[in-house]
Structures are given as structure tokens and as C-alpha cells.
Amino acid sequence: MTTLFTSHQLGDLTLPNRVVMAPMTRVRAAAGGLATPSMAIYYAQRATAGLIVTEGVQPSLIGQSNPGTPGLHTVEQVDAWRAVTDAVHVNGGRIFAQLMHGGRVSHPDTTGVRPVGPSAVAAVGDVFTPSGPRPAPAPRALDTAEVPEHAESYARAARRAIDAGFDGVELHGANGYLISQFLSSNANLRTNRYGGSVTNRIRFAVEATAATAEAVGAHRTGIRLSPGGTFWGVEETDVPELYTALLTELSRLHLAYVHLEATVSEDVLLDLRRAWPGTLVMNPVVPMCPKQTGRADADHWLRLGADLISFGRAFIANPDLVERLRTGLPIAPVDESTYYQGGDAGYFTYPAYQHTA
Secondary structure (H helix, E strand, C coil): CCCCCCCEEECCEEECCCEEECCCCCCCCECCCECCHHHHHHHHHCCCCCEEEEEEEECCCCCCCCCCCCECCCHHHHHHHHHHHHHHHHCCCCEEEEECCCCCCCCHHHHCCCCEECCCCCCCCEECCCCCCEECCCCEECCHHHHHHHHHHHHHHHHHHHHCCCCEEEEECCCCCHHHHHHCCCCCCCCCCCCCCHHHHCHHHHHHHHHHHHHHCHHHEEEEECCCCCHHHCCCCCHHHHHHHHHHHHHCCCCCEEEEECCCCHHHHHHHHHHCCCCEEEECCCCCCCCCCCHHHHHHHHHCCCCEEEECHHHHHCCCHHHHHHHCCCCCCCCHHHCCCCCCCCCCCCCCCCCCC
8 A cells, every 4th residue: 555655766766755845945045046054954854755856946047036046057056066965865865956947037136137938928926136025027028049048958957956966857847937937828928839829838848848858867857837826927728738738748758757736626636647647746735825735635645646745834844744744743833934034043943853751
């Protein structure tokens, strides 16, 4: 019988359990997008997860969404990440880098350049900048000839990730960022081969994923998706058709996994599971909603056919989350004020469960 604590083979990796640490932005990188010693401690503390997926890592400067986030587009960034991957591996863990191109969800005050997107349509809401929240600017619509370069940026970052010691990469195709913008029917108003029909709207996602799989191996490549999600104002028409078509194309690549968020009804998610024959990572709750993923949610989705379950916020305050889930120990609450404040408080200062006599 499959449980949350049964091992799972993921490409060349044997995961000792089916608990995945979901990617979560923590904005603790140093100037220049460099990983820090504190980040090494943070991820190493959570190495009992079957798999860690890092916070979003920009594959290029123009792909940076928030200030204080790490990158994988310079030699210095690669060198800085090695201390993190070494620390996780010494502690017995496995770690993928999430590659996140923000697309239109960015600001010139953060990157020094105008954001780009499939069309000149601004994201809904304020974006983070070094001087505080600012309205999202209208991006520059990419010329058709430029689009492959941005697809290839994921592949270049993936090569750097492997050089930095990561076990693999996850493309961030969810939550209103660049891949999600191309999938969208209101952020993507293009009428050429990258927009309009379902076939054209999935093209960028498939090209970026295929380039990455070719660069580092399909067994080292995953992708995260949020079907029907409305983050940053994106909308998607024909969600079942769109994502069935996307997963059908991705299945030809034999990826390590697809990581789905529960952003659409369970019936649709089950249909998508049937369309995806490979390893499925399921995030059972919508990111940033009041509810956190718990053991009952995990067991439910394992029964429905998911292979791995990702936990987000519960990992912030519970570095020993796997053991707490295994033994039924209380899940400690998180101090939300420390999510993005920087510094070590609320980062690696949460203790493991303290047993009393």
C-alpha cells in the first residue's frame, strides 16, 4: 500500500518518502542574486523531505520578478549555490531548482529594464520593488523572433543548476508568470504561432520544457502548473482542453514529473491526471489561501493517484515536517510577518519539535 512514507523512484533518484517541499519565495538572496550561508542552513534543515524544490530562481536578469531573489545566470550565482546543494546533500537530501521567469510580473526599478510578456498587457496588482510595492507596468510585447530566446533561457539556467550541484530543475509554469502568461487568454493576445488557439498558447511552455529536457535530461526536468489559476490577473479559457493538450505534448518528453496546484475542480484535476502518465506531484491547496496542506489532504490525493505531495507553508515553521507528519505531532504555526522581511529570524530559527518528559 502506498503511503506518504513509501519510497518513490524519480528518475535516477530514490526518494525516501513522498513529501515534497514546495517552492516558496523568501527573498533572502544577497546582492547580485547570490545564494547565502543562511540559505544553505534553511534548506539543509529540511533535507528529510523526499524532494526539496527551491524558491523561484530567475534564469536571466530580465526574468527577475522580485528584489532579493536568487538567480542562475552568472558564474558567481552558480558558485554561491554550491554551498546550498552541498549542505542539502550532506544532510541526505535531494534538491531541484525552480526556474522562474517573471515575465510581466516585474518592474524596471528591480531589474533596470522594462518587463516583457506575450502582449503589452499589465499584470493586475502591485509588484514588489526595492522601494516598496508599485503598480505593475505594461510589459513590452516580445517580438516573435525573441520568443525562442526566452524559452532557451530556462535551458541555460538548467545547465547552470546542474553545474551548481542541483539534482534537477522545475520550470515555473504556474501562478501568472511568463509560461502561465503565454497559456493565458487575456495576458496573451497574440495572433501568431504563440497565441490564439490552444495549440499556439501551449507552444511556449512546450518549447521551454523541451529545451530544458534536452539540455539536462528529461529525468532531471519537471514543471509546475496552475490550471485555471487567476494569479496576477491571468485568465484561461477552455481549461480542460488547454491543459489536456499541454500534458499530452509534455508526455512525449518523458519528464521527471508534473507538479499541479489545486486551482481547478477535483474532477478536472482527475481528468488531467489521466492525461499525464508520469509522476504527478500534487499541491492539494491553492497557494496563499488560508488553508494549509495537512496529512488528510495528502492521503486523499495519494488515494486519487498522485505520486508525491507538496507542502508549502507547513515547511516554513516545521523543518522536521516529515517526522511530524509521520508521528502525528502538532504542526507549528508560522509567523507570516517574517515571510519576506529578510534576515534569519523566521527563516532558519524555527526549532524541531521539542519532546518533554
